[in-house]
Amino acid sequence: MSNSEDPNKPLSLHDPSSSPSHSQPLLSKPPFPSPIDEPPRSESDPTQYLQICYNHGPRSFKDISFLILFLLLVLCTFGFGIFAIFHRNSNYSSLSSFTYNYNSSSCVKDSLSSANWVLLNSSSSHFLKDLIWTLVVTFILSVPLCFGLLLLLKHYTKQIVYVALPFFIVVPIFLNVYWFVACTVSSACSDAFPLAYRILLLVFVFLIIGVIVWILVINWHRIELTVKIIGVASDALSKNLGLFVALPCLTFGLVIYYAPIVVFLVFATFNGDIVAKESSGKYTCVWKQDSWVPAYFALAILTMLWSATAMEETQVYVISGTVAQWYFSKEDEAPRKSIRSSLRNAFGPSSGTICLSGLLLCVVRMVRAAVDSARNEEASGIVNLVLRCCVNALLTAVDFLNKFTINFAAITGEAYCSSARMTYELLRRNLLSAVFVETISSRLLIGIVFVISAIYTIAVCAILKAVSNLGAYSYLVAALAWLLLILVLGFFVHVLDNVIEAIYVCYAVDRDKGEVCKQEVHEVYVHLPISRSQRQSLPSRTIGV
Structure with a gap:
């Protein structure tokens, strides 16, 4: 069957004969082991590939x-x-x-059983609200x-990306410094989290930020x-x-x-x-x-x-x-x-x-x-x-x-x-x-x-x-x-x-x-x-x- 019989017919995946002769091939089952090593085929043989x-x-x-x-x-x-x-x-x-x-x-x-009821206090109610x-x-x-x-x-893809790139570094630095200062000022946090551990975590986060900078540079x-x-x-x-x-x-x-x-x-x-x-x-x-x-x-x-x-x-x-x-x-x-x-x-x-x-x-x-x-x-x-x-x-x-x-x-x-x-x-x-x-x-x-x-x-x-x-x-x-x-x-x-x-x-x-x-x-x-x-x-x- 020729394509000239129906020019409006869509190309079919399962109809090899419908493949136009000028299209590039997709799949084949050639007699050679590898299509890479094959010589170029003639465009007059479109039936060897699926479209x-x-x-x-x-x-x-x-x-x-x-x-x-x-x-x-x-x-x-x-x-x-x-x-x-x-x-x-x-x-x-x-x-x-x-x-x-x-x-x-x-x-x-x-015969006797008891039920326990848990009531939320006012602070918990405010928190949930x-x-x-x-x-x-x-x-x-x-x-x-x-x-x-x-x-x-x-x-504005370019503008958004280039404006956001500095924030990839600024926001983590701000959050890292903020939690360190806030924990140092708070007596409860500083007592639970000693200064040596706080400094260690601070340095670790800065190292991660450095890795992010390195990824952006390369x-x-x-x-x-x-x-x-x-x-x-x-x-x-x-x-x-x-x-x-x-x-x-x-x-x-x-x-x-x-x-x-x-x-x-x-x-x-x-x-x-x-x-x-x-x-x-x-x-x-x-x-x-x-x-x-x-x-x-x-x-x-x-x-x-x-x-x-x-x-x-x-x-x-x-x-x-x-x-x-x-x-x-x-x-x-x-x-x-x-x-x-x-x-x-x-x-x-x-x-x-x-x-x-x-x-x-x-x-x-x-x-x-x-x-x-x-x-x-x-x-x-x-x-x-x-x-x-x-x-x-x-x-x-x-x-x-x-x-x-x-x-x-x-x-x-x-x-x-x-x-x-x-x-x-x-x-x-x-x-x-x-x-x-x-x-x-x-x-x-x-x-x-x-x-x-x-x-x-x-x-x-x-x-x-x-x-x-x-x-x-x-x-x-x-x-x-x-x-x-x-x-x-x-x-x-x-x-x-x-x-x-x-x-x-x-x-x-x-x-x-x-x-x-x-x-x-x-x-x-x-x-x-x-x-x-x-x-x-x-x-x-x-x-x-």
Whole structure:
């Protein structure tokens, strides 16, 4: 079948014959061992490669077995949780009122029981009131702060970055000196924290600040490129502001999904019996859980961890699908219902792929946590060291393969394994690194967020000291406000990082086809470093404009 039969037909990922002859190849199955060593192919043979483009059409379900496994795990968690509610022992809450009866050789409940009531004093009430109001105001202000920061990064990226850079040093120095002086002046703090330890901590913090200065100096030549990358990503995110509605809704949905599981875990602890325990000739009444309760805890926790990583990958999928539709759209046409279609694909055809990616991410994090825990337990020996190195190498390989897999799956609708393979081939053919986009951008964004949150926290602390009677508790309230603001702004940075990576994959697709869908993106991303392993093997490619 020839392309001339239907000129309006979109390029298909699974239709090799639809690949235009002028496009650069992506994947191949050549008769030679390595495509690097092959002689150049004739442009008259486009059927040897698959053509990548955004798949707007209906997508088939992929990796369905992992979706079924995930649903079975969820059904078992909810099923046994409901059983735990109806099978609970109501005597658990009154364990203290049971005593051992020597006549019946069992634990019986006393006829008298007492209840203890804890009343909050007035100072605690003031503390809670001020804390709640501070957190509410912080959360409300965090929304315009995020949008304001996005607009500033879009229009004044260079100014924001260069103004924030000195604060990376000034704010830590100010906080370091302030706590030292405040602790020295306060008799309670100075008595609890001797001068020698205060000086040691002061010097240690200054050393950390020195490391920050050193990092900025050695990476100064990359600041300009980082500024441009952040500007391009901020522009793309500003064109898809609906993500700031969809993504928090997904997070809120995960919290709602967690709520019954937490309830099930609470009621699972109520499953058991009150039994007598003998110790040194004395009998006491203790609670003995049913044997299946620990297994249910493991099942529920595993379900929650897998659900969290799957939701994280879902957000990456939605961001990538939305950004890709914006990227491959014409300049004078805005994509319609891009977020809705990305959500439909994420919870529909690609749900199995997301479950598989979430499972791999969950396993990697659990294994890495176990390795870190073993490292902290003074485990020594050459065998231990070799095992840790092997595990770390395996985890690094999984991270390497998983880096842009979901981004690619969101664009094409491919299964996980084929997406991982095709993404690697796509980046390798175009001399792009599969593990490096521009890490300095993430660090700069984190630094900007830290500066903003630190300035806000200082202002909150000053206001609380002026209008409230919290005293030293004002520092605690300000610290909690800082934590809330850093979480919200950190979510913004996380979204912007995912946008940067999604644009990177879209740019690779453009580069592979020899096209330019977004000229401003090519002008920036073309300056990213190429893959060192292929710098000498492949000739440089030119991008047509």
